[in-house]
Structures are given as structure tokens and as C-alpha cells.
Amino acid sequence: MARVFLSYSRADEEFATRLRERLETEAADVSLWQDRSRMEGGVGWWQQIKDALEQVEFMVLVMSQATMHSDTVRKEWRHARQQGVCVYPVKAAEFDFAQLPRWMSNAHFFDLEKEWPTFLQHLRSPAYAQRVPFMAPDLPPNYVDRPAEFAELRSRLLEPGRQNGVAITTALHGAGGFGKTTLAAALCHDEDIITVFFDGILWVTLGRSPNLQAAVTGLHNALSGGHAAFADVQSAGLALAEQIQDRTCLIVIDDVWDASHLQPFLRGGRNCARLITTRNFRIAADFAQVKVDEMRGAEAASLLARGLPPGGGRLFEEPARRLGEWPLLLELANATLRHRVALGDSVEGALRYLNRALDRRGVTRFDPLNDAKIAQTIEISLESLHKDRRNFFALAIFPENTNIPLSAVQGLCGLDDFDAEEMVQSMHDLSLLRLDLQSGVFRLHDAIRVWLRDQLSDTQSIHARLLAAWGDPHTLPSAYAWRWLAYHLVHADRTAQLRSLLLDFDWLQAKLEATDVSALVSDFDNLKDDAEISLIQAAIRLSAHVLSRDKAQFAGQLIGRLQPGAGRSSTALIEQASRWRGANWLRPLGPSLTQAGGPLLRTFIVRSTYAPVALHPDGRTAVCASEDGSIRKWDLESGVEVRCTPPESGGVRALALSPAGQILSAVAETIKLWDLDSGAELLCLKGHAGAVTCVAWAEGGRRAISASADGTIRLWDLASGEQMVSIMAHEDRVSAVCILPRGRALTGSRDGTLRLWHLESGEKVRSFLARGPVTAAAVTPDGRWAVAGFADGLLKIWDVESGAETGVMQGHTDRIAAVATTPDGHRAISASGDSTLRVWDLATASEICCLAGHIQGVTSVAVNGDGRRAVSLSYDGTLKLWDIERSRAASLRSGHSDEITAMVAIPRRRQLLSASRDGTLRLWDWDSRSEARCFRPPGGKLSCIAVTPDGSRALSASTDRTLKLWDLDSGEEAGAFTGLTGELSAVAITPDGRYVVSAADDRTVRVWNMATGSEIHCFTPHPRSATAIALSDSQAFSGAWDSGSWDGALKVWNLESGEEISSFYGLSDSVASLAVTGDFKRGVSGCWDGTVRVWNLDSSSQELTYSGHADAVSAVALAPDGRHVVSASHDQTLHIWELATGRVLARFTGDGPLTACAVFADGPTLAVGETSGAIHFLRLESGAHSEVAAASP
Template sequence: MARPEEFGRLRELLLASDPGKSVAITTALRGAGGLGKTTLATALCHDPEIRKAHPDGVLWTTLGQQPDLPTALARLIETLTGEPAAVRDVEDGSRRLADELAGRPCLLVLDDVWDAAHLRPFLRGAVRCTRLVTTRQFEVAVEARRVEVDAMTPEQGVAMLLSRVEASDATYGSFLSLARRLGEWPLLLELAGSALRLRVARGDSIEGALDYLNRGLDRKGVDVLARPKSGERNDSFAASIGLSTDLLEAEDRRRFTELAIFPEDVDIPLAAAAALWGLDDYEAEELSQRLADLSLLRLDLRAQTLSLHDVIRAYLADEVSDPAPLHARLLDSWGDLHQLPDAYAWRWLAYHLIHAGRQEVLRGLLLDPRWLSKKLQAADSNALLADFEALRGDPELALVEGAIRLSAHALSRDASLFAGQMIGRLHGSESAAIRDFLPRVQRNQRGPWLRPLAEALTPPGGALIRTLEGGGGGIRAVAASADGRRALSGSSDGTLRLWDLDSGTSIRTFEGCGGGVLAVAMSADGRRAVSGSDDGTLRLWDLDAHAPIRELEGHGGPVRAVAASADGRRAVSGSDDGTLRLWDLDSGVSIRTLEGHEGRLRAVAMSTDGRRAVSGSDDGTLRLWDLDAHAPIRELEGHGGPVRAVAASADGRRAVSGSDDGTLRLWDLDSGVSIRTLEGHEGRLRAVAMSADGRRAVSSSDDGTLRLWDLDSLASIRTLKGGGGIRAVAASADGRRAVSGSEDGTLRLWDLDSLASMHTFEACSGQVRAVAASADGRRAVSNDDDGTLRLWDLDSGASIRTLPNRRTGMNAVAASGDCRLVLCGFNDGTLSLWDLGSGSLIRPLEGHDGPVLALAMSADGRRAVSGLTDGTLRFWDLDSGESISTRAGHRDWVLAVTASADGRRAVSGSYGGTLKLWDLDSGASIRTLPNRRTGMNAVAASGDCRLVLCGFNDGTLSLWDLGSDALLLRIEGHDDRVTTLAMSADGRRAVSGSDDRTMKVWDLGTGILLAEFVGDGPYHACAIADDAVTIVAGDLLGRVQFLRLEGV
């Protein structure tokens, strides 16, 4: 039915030339449905002028009250590309949709949107794409140009009724009365018109049909015009729908009512309806057509689906007194729950099981590795995690759910990683159910995969809630909303990301910071933020919109610190120019420049009312400022190095600061007294956050840990391994949640109240920089960056012997074939040879003038070669401890060296890209493979040193034949730099590790990836035993992992 006034206004807005515009169709009557918004949107999509203005076509998605956003985004991407699309999360889907829409003049219709947060992922970028939004909620599209669509005019109501039947002018008054009685509401008019048409088709006259309909409305008490209140209006809706269903045969009416068991705003497969009804495909389609003829549902024969208006579905739900048997009937029709018929069944199986009262069946599936794997392949990790929600409180399920949640970043990349992730995280569980679960996980896995032989990953039940992959560069800054549900991270690539911490999804990415982001602050409600960049500017952001509100200029150097008042109206920033600036964020005006520090500003914190601030500087002091008077109150001294971090209580009376001297200090700001020095970290402090009441703090350090502090008792409550290079930390106002950001581009969400944990596997005290495996695959040796050596038993995963730190600065380790002899290289140019069997030092070796970066040892432990930063190599006789020779082999750092199995050859590689083959006995150079690429970080060789694999900064691998100088393979291997390599003695397989937190096994005959393992931290060490299936890996979290290649 045409609605020319509303149609014309909407058409004009859609044809306006504003780039990236959004237009909303809404209602004045809050929450009202059935007014024709969707119908009007459909008509607009068919308008020739609108289609001409959008030559790349029209896209449509219906969201509803509880939308599956990743699926909706994926379907739009599939429509645009013509290929299946799997999106990891909402942020991934939003970014990819924006990329596909970029440059396309098209119309995107977003129908039945209930929440502004649901709308945001579809509004990103793509300035040539027009968005048309339909919603019942005024708040959903506040930034869009809106047109209100409410009841029709009486004349339009009559026209809608007459569109379904032919009538004489004499009956016009009767149709007008009926339209008014139905409140001119399009849905009711549509139902009434369809009922009239059916009566006439059965032989009744127009007058008789009108009389029948009015008598039916009288009996059911329907008069929308006389019942304007929401509840009474809904009663009229129900009665009107009931009048239409009265026209159905009893069996059809019963089957129609049964559709109430399907979720709202979901396209119901005809096959599912047929199964529920006990009909074949033809019969189900015939019934659906009869229901569609009465406007009780929409039938899409092309998609083979039917759908219900949510007003009609609500009516049906009230009609079904006991839905459980209906859910059970549908479930029974699906048969084997491991072989579900379609995407609908996989997505909604748990919903139907719960409503059928079959909680135990669902529990069994959630502990069934075969079903879990199939669900991951059919849906994604977020859809699977949603299935656990209904059975929250079950301790065994909580462990599996926790393991999946911690692994979501890996499983979203590749569902086949499920077995390795589950075994790696749950291996230490003492639960009988988990002990039964893990062998079934192993048996269910197909194809080559890496099986952890011992605990390898962060287990569930501890403080770590989830890992969030941010993409882009390293995270330099992070801020959190007061309730701890939103976070904003700033990266070295110049982007900001807004996160939903409950779901672990990235809501939006903001670009245009003008340089790497060094600082961020957020208002308490999480809706406003201010960022500081290395280009010296600040930017104010509306986090519910797409672009910065304004740019703030004035500093003469990079802005390293920023803090905001709770209401987001004031901010203070600190810069390398040594000054603080106070800003009015509403106007963008710099109120005052505050001077006093004698070094660059590193940190600043502000009281929630914006009246006090405390700053930290490279001059080692803190200063307390009165921001109303624009004056310093006092200087705080005590640290023995630059102050990099500071946090303050909400009232501005307490502060905690972190310094390069490795300590935290708690301050009473009223008196300027340092209450206590807090020690425990073993590296310079990078970040600190404090609860609003000043009773808790969490700090991060270069030692790779987070520490939680009780500021009342002045004690460290617990230490958390937070990943390599933690640069930022933020906490919720109550101090119960924290989020940390790392150089590897990840954020980690922490539950600071969770003190319970599973059995924790033994970890090293520092980052693992080197590992070696015995030839028989039964022993391994590792070194920490604090100088500790450990001998490991691979069968049990236990540390057999530890040689405690005696010296720092250990860079490299090499071991004999049986791992009994170990050679260590240090920053001061010395080496130490150890006997791990006895734990004794055999001898020191001296002669280098610079740091030792690389070592290799012959399998018999009699020869070794070391590489230095100056490009030289030294060859050693380990029996005597004497240097055989020194060779100036490279023009750049020697980062890698490896020895042949027989101890006669060695290969070295430099950062500059040069490879050299050496005679290990004489130290003579046999062959040089000239520089072809720079950025080489790692080298591995076959047992005879004929095949050499190189790893580079760009994540690629190159395989060379040193006999012919031929490049055999180039592999696009990793998403970040390759840091470590190992090759089997026969040269058929290789293992690579990277800062992208993956360990990968390659078939060097074909260059094919055989298996992958995703860890919790960057890998910087790996080794492979002679069996070519046993692998040892070390990461920057201090973990040594033992993996076995299965399925080959």
C-alpha cells in the first residue's frame, strides 16, 4: 500500500548527496510493531531512482532483538564476494564488510534494529554506501536522519483493505469503519484484508464478509481506536490474529501455533517446519502457502524458508501452554545430533534442547569432543560458548568452556586446532570428567596435528579470562570504562580499538591518530576518549561515532601521557616537551600550560572531578597539581630513576607510581609523604592502575609479569604472567578486573578476584630464549633470560635438574646429542661449559670481545662454534677449552649457527642475509651464499648441512640447497617475524616459531604446512629430536612446551 508522504520524505533523504549517510525509519509510538516500516523499506528498494542512485545494488539484513551479528556480517560479505565468508568476530566481520563496501555506491538496509550497539558494526567506513535503518527504538539511530512511520490515514487503511478484494462504492463506508476500528495499523489491516479475501473466495459476498469480520471482532472485543494503551493494544492485536486463525482448519491452526517454538526473527527452514509438523516437503509447502495467503507468515520459496512477524510470534507463544513436547518432536526428527541437517540446526540445537527439558543431553554433547569439533566447523567459537550459558554452574562444563574461551582467538583462526588447545589447557586437571574427556579429544582428532605431551597453555579457572587479538602494531596504551566492560587500546600503527570485554570482540577501529598512539584515557561511562600520539597531537573521540570530534594541538613533542575527568569534559596531557597541558574538551581549548618538570613527561593521573592531577617525569620526580588554580601543590621525590607510570584514587588523595628503578611507591598526596616502597618486580615498571577507592593496584613490568597489590596491607597479593612486553594496564573502578596490552598486539583480560587455579605446570623464571632436545627425544635443556638452565624429562614434562642463575646476560645455549653437556654464551663475550648430569661447571671459555648471540655444538660434545655481534665466529675444542680459530665471516650480526650431525660442518647466518658453510674442525670457510635478503633471524640445517632453512622478519621462510646454491622453496609462513627454526636430521621436516605466537611444522619436500600450534606467547626457541616428531618449544612467558607430531 502506497504511503506517499512518508515515501517521498524517505526517498528525498536517500537521494541526497551526503556521503555515507544513514536514514532511519522509526515510530513515534515507542516499541510499536506492525506499522509497515519494513514494507516501506522494501518499496524504497524497488524505486527506480533509488536503484539508479545505487548502481551496485541493494543489500538487506534483518537483525531483530537478539541478533547473531557475526553471521549477519558474514552473509553480507558472501553476497558481495560470491564466496563463503567465515568471520572471527564482530570486529573482523565489520572490518571486512567495510572493505568490501568501499567504493561501492549501494544501499544497505538494516531492518528491525533494537540496539545501537547492534547497528554500529554495519556503519563502518564505505562513504559511498547509504544505510537505511528500520527500528522501533528512538535511541538506536540518533545520528541518522529519521522519518517517523505510524498508523496509516483512514483513506490509506481503506485502500489497503480494498487491495485484497473488489468492492462497490456503496461499501466504502463499511470499509472506512473497519479501518478505523483497526486503528489504521498496517499489520491488522493486512490480516483483515486477507481474511476478507478468503471469505469471498469461499463464496461469501463483500457485505457478508464484512459482517462476518465485524461480528468476529465484536466477539473478541477488538477496537484499537478505543484501546490506546500499550497492553490493551496488544490484546487487540492478539484478538485480530485469532480471528484470522479461526479461518483455518483445526489441523492447520494447530500446526501454525506450533511455529511458536522457533526463535524470534529467525528464518525457519521449510524442512524444519515440515519435520515439526510431520509432513513431507510438498505438504509443508502447501500449508505454508495457505498461511501466507492469510498474511500469517512470509514464505520465501527461493530460500525455502518461512518467517513470522514478531507480533504474530508473540501471539503464538501465548497460545502454546507446553512447548517442551514440540521442541522434543523437532529434535527427534533430526536423529543423530552429530549429523545435523543444516546451519539452523547447528545454531539452535542447544536452544531446542533446553526448551525440551533435555539438559542432560546438552551436557553430554558439551563434553563430547566429536560434537564440539563439528560445532566449531559449522559455526564459530562464540556460537559454541553461547551453548554453555544455559548450564552455567556445572564445574566440569566450566572447565571446558573456560578452555574454549581462552582458546577462542586460535579456534576462530582454525577449528582444527581444537584438540591441541584442549589438551594444552586441561592436561593438568584432576577432574574425573576431564580425565575421560582428553583421551576422547585425542582419538577424535584427524590428520597431522601437534599434541602437547604435558601442560602447555594457560588453564581455565585462573585469573586470565581471555586473550584478545588486536591486529596491527604493538599495544602502547589502554584505558577501561569504570564498570570494566569496555576498553580502548592504542597501538603503534596509529589505530585505536574499542573492545567489548564481556564478549571479547572488537567493537570498532578508529584511524587517523596522526602517528603511533602513546596514551589514551576514557570517560567513566566509556563513551568519550582522548588519545595522545607521537606526532605531538591529541584527539577527542566520540566512541559511539566513527570519527574524532576534534584535534588538540599545542605540544612540542610526542604526547606520552593523558588523563581525563570522569565526565570526559576535562583532560590533562604530558609531553616530551616537558610540559603538561590542561584542556577543556567541550571547546578544544588549552586552558593552561603547566611547567616545572626538568625532563619529558611520562605519566599523569587525574582525580575523577578533574580538579587534581599528579605527573611523573624522566627527572625522577612526581608533581601534584591544583588544576583549578593552575599551580603545582608540591613535588614528590624518592624514585631512583625516571617515573614511567602513575595512578591516583578517585578522590585524588592517594597515588601509586612506578619507575625505572624497579619499584612502586605509594603516596599520601595530602602530605606528600611516600607511605611505602613496594618491591617485587625484576625490571623497570611500565604501567600501573588503581581502584577508585585507592585500596588496590595492578602493575606491569619489563619482567613480563603483572602484580596485584593490596595497598592497605602494602603486600603483593599475586603475580600473573602477562605475556611478553607488557606496555599498558587499566583496571575497573572496583579493582576487580584489569586489561593489559602487550608489544605482541594482544590484550589480556584478567579477573583479579580469581585466586583459584588448576594444577599449574612448572614454568621458567624468565623468558625462554633457547632450547635443545636430545637425539632420542627423551631429554631437553632450556635457558631463561635470567641465566637459569633446566634439564627436562619429555615423558613427564618435569624439570629434572635446575642450575640456578649465577650470571645474567645469557643469550645462547647449545647442547650435546644426549643433553648432558651444555654450552652457554653471554653478553660479556664469555662461554660456560656445564655437565648437567652432575650439575657442575666444567670450564669457562674466553676470547670474545663482544656479546655471544649464537652457538652450536657437535652431537658428541667435542666441537662448538659461536657467533658474535661483530660478524665473527670462533671455533672451539671443548675437550681442551681452546679456541681453534676465529673467522671474520659476516658483515653483520651472526644471529644463528647450526652444526651437522657428524660434527664436521656448521652453517652460520647473519641479519644481513648471508649464509656460510664451515669446516668445524679447522674453522675454514667452505662456501658462501651471498646476501639476497636482509632481516634474517633464524637458521636451521639438515644433519649433513646440505639443506638450510632461513627465517626472516617478514614472516617468510627460504629453503636452500648449499650443494647447488639453489633456492628450493619460499614459504609464506607467519604473520610476524620468524624467531626460531629447527630441522629434522633427514631434512624432510622443519619447525618454525614466531612472534605471532605460533609453532608450525613444514614438509620441506612440498612446502606444505603439516601442523600448527597456537601458544599464549611469542616463541623464541625450538628444537626437534631425531625422530622428527618430538618438538621442544620455548616462549617469552617462560614456558617450555613438549609437542609431538601425530597423524603422519
């Protein structure tokens, strides 16, 4: 692959050729790409240059005065900078340094005669340059400046303390073609703008019906250089905000039709500016506005005269006036004039023709709001098309704001490549469209496209004609065809064919390979009312973050997220996916990933942890507090987030949202009332002497109630802002307040009581003995039942009228952080520090289901007005939307409920043993993947396990410093190893079954006699605690917490004597896991730095380092054949590596950090565990052309 791109103007070709020859002679190791010598001819040559620039590391830029005037070279260096290519200018001839772009004037220019060795050294060194996107379109030929508007916009963007957003608008609602986009492009090409926005110029065009997810993702990837994909607009917008956070970019958002479409582009980037073009000035009400309507007389006449020979003088003014100084129609008229002159007419004669044509069509004074007048003006240009008129109208079928390849026109119009290019060129010459021959694409102005579409009575047959030209949808001819096939199928009324394709795995995989996951997901939007199609789309959405990095995981992700019995079509899709052999991949043996169609509907990344959440009764809007103290509103359908209140120091501690769209918030000792839509502060209430902990609405939103750490509750009149009642409710912090019918309130406190109050009188009605600090409480809307949660994970139910305790609900294993009841009063939903939510039946005090999905503690929960949906917020920084009705039909997930800490395959039993922080050992049947037995050792959470060679017994280590032996057949305890003085971090049994070795956090390593249970040795082989151990019959390979590579964090030592045999050096972080080959010749380590390393245990040397994980490698395992390594990581991925080469054979991505793995002996089957307690059973499937088809990992 070429390493260096040589860029030069044609005037400098001789210099460039000599430079290329010298490099090839004197630096043969520096591979070179020079366009003329390596490029294929024909239309689309610019794409070949772009492809080359996306592969090289350096651009050698041959600089001369001719280079300064070369549009092609300018495009090359801009694209190079956008790709992060290092640009090295070399001087070929004298030129004016004052004309250099600002970024280049600071660069070092190599003098090749004096600095040749240095120049070569740079080309041989690693390259790094920050990507500097320049995404603005080229300016049209003979661009006519609009100095007044340009100067105003330029000053607004460059002024100190500029507003974050500037809008180019028109005063005429709905009118296009006034040159807003061209003016925005001109600003982007201004050197001062490029200098100020030195991190890049970003550009996105939206239109009426934009694919927002694809648009936001495109900007993110332009900055990152990656190929990321996101599950929804919200996550894409958040990722874009992170990319621009510390950059200074100009972001142009062109052709905005809806204010909500702007929101994903407005987050973050405090040093960035947004330039918006829109036809509706109301959309940009919050931005500084510059109106761009008709051109001034001289500007319009100049545009009309563009490209014409001298002559005509003031004769241009009258037709320009008649065309309303509207740039789009002036361009069309200018093209007509140029066409007439090209046929031999004079300028004056061409102008007379234009005026006659306008007279004939009744255009005396142009009205941009009169569609008939617009059509009559466009018709003048169409007179010159002759035979191509019908084909021009057919172009209306293409989507708006899209580059159309010439190849699509060939199929649509039945032309060869030459005729298609000639036809489109003629339309370009008439300014009916914009052709880019360098890229082989064209684009219609939206106003012309809309007019063309309105003239066609039958677009369906035209779409069908294009589809027929493309042929088999499995072998489409172009990237455009793959991306837009669904669009054309729908408009050809072939939704049945589209449905068939969306249920065809081979087609889905081919579409994914040809485009990206966002394009694939958007195809399903065309069949939103089809339940099975929506289910498959949901599975792909859940997998989007995986597929953006590794498209070979598509089959595995679908199988893992779809239940085989969900529907006939989806079952057939799973069966087809299971047969895929396009690459090596890991096939889940069951649907063990987060299920599509399950209770989890959507996940939003909010970067808020402890903050409260509130849900509008309609279930469409949620609000939660952000880290900066602002309150953010979320549209739960679109995933769009909007910051709706200013930041507050101290953070928001409580929220309540009313049906009328008002928000109550608590910050420190104050309560504030906000308008949801405008974000305006309506009221500020003060009176508490301690931090406000809870707020709630009372009396239909006319009043509010607040509770505080000062022990009081207070009732407020929201019309006057006056405090009506203050009650000293508790002796300690009030942790909950709930409104009941008949003017009553229930409070819960850290003082261990619940109390019922009459608000008007301030009298206590009743006390409920809670027997522990209350952490959360709720009441049913009818006031019948009260529910309270406690620090130990219990929930209790009381009959409010009698005060009797009616039930205790058990299931959570950590503190109850929040509880809510459904509007029908039948159910409660609790949120806990154990990372789950649980749905309860209040009549029976029984659990309906557990909602698992968060990977850290849940801090708040809210339910919508019909009780069908809930939202939850977690310390993991996510807001999740749940379907409670689906959860009612769901059962508790079988298996572990907390992190998997260890797992061991037992070949003789064809079983798997797993241990978890939930305190259980579980034995699984490998073939059926069903649970065969569950052990519940007394004591703390389980940290590690080992199994005897004959598979009959197992050791378990717990956090209570116990090490016990279990009979796997009877489930009975078979022994214990006593004398431990620290919590165990590793345990292993020798292959011959004679010894047990344990490592603890007090730095001790102990060797035990397996038969007697007696301790043989206790010593400290490492300066810090050992974290992993792997054994032969007589030796141990151990790893430890890193304390500096000088001490050898890996060691081999003798089991009987405890003497050190060898130490290994070179680690950069602590060891998390170890494995050894059966012959004890090689060891494999997984480290906290994300690396997997292979060690030669005989020579005490490192052989290979595998790099591929992005986080700690928590577990490694070796295949029984010793040829393959399996690694599980906190980055949520499992890798299978070829031991000898470090080549990755396949990957699998789970839903959370992976913590343990095991490989089965007699086939390419393995298991991996997550922090959630989920276990995935996987089988390696080899690609059809894979050289490792028979390998067993």
C-alpha cells in the first residue's frame, strides 16, 4: 500500500516526475502514489484520488505559483487534511508566500537540495495529524459575490464573543433559490473563516425529511476518521458533541425545515459556531439572523451576464428585474443566454430572445410565491433540451439533497456511459442541475426537483424502470443502488418485495457490507406497521454499536437478540443467519443477548448519575437533571435531547413534571418552577433551612409540596409563590413525600418512620413503624396503599386507612433508591442499587418480573399516565425506557443475578460450572445449556473456583475468606481449607489432582494437600498480591498487581519448595488472568492494559503481544489443542486468537463487560460471562474460504 501521495499542478509535472524517480531510486522502501502514473481514466477520477488519500500517511505537496491557482491541488490538500494525512510542502519554484493559506504559512517547507536526508527521515517516521474536515461544496464557476450579506455574516462569525449560532434566512416562507446555500459555501471558502475555525468546516444538508441519524453520524465520522454507527439520533448527537467539545469548528446546517431537526447538532462545542440556512426565519428564532432574499440590481445583472462576452451593458437590468433578482432563475436565464451565444447569436440578440420568451409567458414582474410564474421561467430553459426533455423530468424520482451517480441515469434512461454523461452535461450547461465530473455525480436544486415532480402524473413506472435496470437486488451495481433501493421500491409500490428482502439475511448482510448500519436500519422505517419487521429492526438497533465496528458479527447479534418462536419470518431469518459462512464468526447457541421486543425499548446516554428523572403522563417526554445542573428534556420517540433550563450550581436533587408542561425542581434550599417548552423560570420558592430532597404537585398543579433535610415539609401556592403550611414532620432528613386524596400527604424519613399528615391543619393523622431508615416511598393514586423501600433492599406495603402492614416484598439485594406506583394502583416499580428494577403486584406482595439492563445501580424511576411505560436512570450514565406491559409477561431470567466471577468447563461431565457475586455456584448442561444444579455456599460473594481433574468435585472461594470443597453430584460440602488470612483472588488445582494453590489479597500464596486439606507451604512470591495462577503438576505460573516491571509481575516457581524458577519482565500493567498450555511450555496473560501476551515458560521470554481490546482483559483460556487463545474483556468483547500468530479469528460482543470464559474440550464451543450475570454459549463457525475451518478454539 502506498505511503506517500505526491500532489502537484500540471505546470510542475516535470519537477514532480524527477522527485518521484529520485524517491524510487534512493528510498525504495517509501512507496509512492502519483496520480498520473497510477490512475485509471474516465469519469469519477476524483474518487480514485480520494481513495488514495484515505490510505496514505503523507502528502508531499509540490508548491509553486501555479499550485496556488490549481483548484484540483487545493481539493487534494483539503481532503488530505480531512483524512489526517501529514502534509509536507516542498518548494518547486518561487511563489508569493503572502497568498498561502494561513495553516500552510506556519508549515516547514523542505529544501530538498539541503534537507534530503531529513526529508526521507520524516517520510519513514510514524505520521500523525489531526483531522481537519473541509466538507463545504465547491463554489459554482464565475461565482457572483453578494458583498453586503457576505460582510454581515462574516463579521458575525468572526466577532469576539460571537453567538454560537448564525442563521441565513429568507423573508419569504417556503421560497427557495435565493442563494443561501451558495452564500454559506462562499463563507466556508474565506481564508479568515478557515483560519479562525482551524479545526475544520463541517457541512450537512437536511431538507424536508432528513435522515438525522445518518447526518449526525456523518459529521462524527468526519472528525473521528472512524466508521461508527449508533443506535439512534440521541447517541449519535452525544458522540458528535464529544468530538467537538474541545475543537473550534464551523458547522453549517443547510436547508433546515423543522426546528427539531436542529437539536442533535447544537449540543456541545462551546468554541464552535453554527451557520444555519433555512427558508423559514421562525425556525432560527434563537439565532442571529441575516436575511438573504433577492439580489441587488447590480448583483443580479452581473449574475445574468456571467460567462458571456462583453456587451449588453444595462440591457441586463430589465430581464434581471423581471426575474425578481432571484438567483436560481437568474442562473437558468444566464444558461439560456450562454446557449444562444454559443449558437452564434450576439449578446444583445440573446437578451432580446430572453425578453421575448418572458413576454410570451406573461412574466412581467416575477413573484417568487407564484408557482405558475416560476414554472413559466423554468420552461424557457427546457426549450433547449429537445430530445432529453422527457429524461430530465424523470430525474424527479431521485431523493432530495442527494448526489446522483451518472450510472443511475444510464439505467433509468437506457443510455451508455458516454451518452449519459453527454446528456447530463447539457443539462448542467443550462443550469438545470449541478454536475461534478470529478466525482461522476450530479444534484438537482430542490426547487427544480419539486417543480419537476409536480409535473409528473406517474412516477411509479419511472421508479420501476430504474429498478428493472438494476436487476437482481442481491447484486446491485453501485453504492447508490444499495443505499436507495428501499426508497425506489416503496415509490414503485413494491413494498412486498422490500419486505421479502428485509427478511432475507443474505441481502441484509450484503446491504450492511455495501453501506452501514444506519442505512440498514432506515430501510425498516418504510414498514413501521409490520410487527415482525419492527422486531428485526429493534434487534439491529440494539446491535448498531457492534456492527459499526465489526460487520461479521451481524449473524451472531441477530441470533442472540431474536427469540426463535417470535414469528414465522423471523424464525426463518434466524435459521438462514445460522448458515452464514461469509467469515469466521461466533454463533450464540441461544438468544442470550438483550432481546428485541422485550421490555427494554430504548437506551439514552445522559451522563447524569444520581440526578432524578420525571416522565410526562403522555409517556413521550422525560426530563432529568444533567451534570451541569441544567434540566434536559428528552423526546422519547425521536431520541432528541434539548437543554431546557440554565445550569444550576449545586445540582438538581428532585424533579416533578406536570401534565400542563411545567417542572418543579429542587436545588439546595430552593424550589423553582419552570416552563417545559421555553425553559423559562416562572417562580423561585425559598424557606427551607436544609437541602430540599423531594418535590411533588398538589391539587391539580395549583400547589406544590416540598420536603427537606431540615425535617420539614412545606405547601406552596404557585399562583402567589407564598408558603401556605410548614410542618415539622420528622426528627431527621425527609426522604420521601407523596400526595394522597383529601388533602393528605405521606412522608418517609431517615428516622425510621412513615407519617400521614393533613396538610391544611398540619395535624399528624397516623404513624407507620418502618423499623429502619426509609429510602423511598410511594402511594397508589387512590390513597389505598403505601409502599416504602429500605437500605437492605426490602419493600413493605401498608393499608393507609388502618395503618396495618399488609406485605413484605423481597428480591432486591441492595438499597432501594426509588419506588413508583402505576395509575391503576395495582403495581409498584422499585429501583435498586443492585442495578435492577422490579415490578410488584401490590395485592399479593409478589414479584411480577425483574427488569435487568443497567450495569450499575438504578437511582430513580418514573411511570407514565397509562402505566404502560417507565423510565429509569442509573449510575451507569444511561436513561432507559421500558414497556411495563411486556414485562408482565416476562419471567425472571434464570441463572445468576450478579457478575460472573469465574467459570470452568468440565469435559467428563459435559457441563460448565459458574460462580457469581450473587453467592451461587451453578452447574450447566453443555448440550442443552440448562441449569443442572445450584449451590448456595454460606458466606460472602464467590470470587473464584476450580474443578478436580475427574470432574467430581469443585472448590469455591468466597469473600468471607473461606475455601470449600463441593461434591458436584450430591451438592454437599465435601471439605474446607482453613487458616486463610486474606480474601482469595485465585485458586487452582494441579492437573494430577494432588495440590491446591490459593492466592489472597494479603500477598500470601498457599499450597495445600488436596487429599488431606492440610497446608504445605505459605509464602509471598510477589511484592504485591497475586491475582492469577496456572499450574502444572509441579510448577506454578503466577501473576500479580503491578508494582513496577523491575520486580517481575509474572513468575514461575516450584510447588513443593516454593523456590522461584524464573521471572518475566515487560508488563505495563497488572495481570488479571493466566492460562498455560497442557505441556507447560507457554503461558498466556491477560492484563489491565487490554493486552494479551504469550510467554515462553522455558526461556522466560515474551513471544507475542496481542493488541485489540480497548479495556482490561479479565479472563483468558486456551483451547485443549493449544493452538488458540480466548480472551474476555471489560470492553464487552470476546476474541479468539491464533496462538502462533496473534491473528484474530473471530469476535463476539456482549451487552456488558465480560468477566469470565471457558472452552469446551471436544469442539469449537465456548462460554463467556458478563457483569450482569448473563452467560453466552457460543460456537465458532468458519467462513467458506477460511484456512482455519477445522480449528478448535
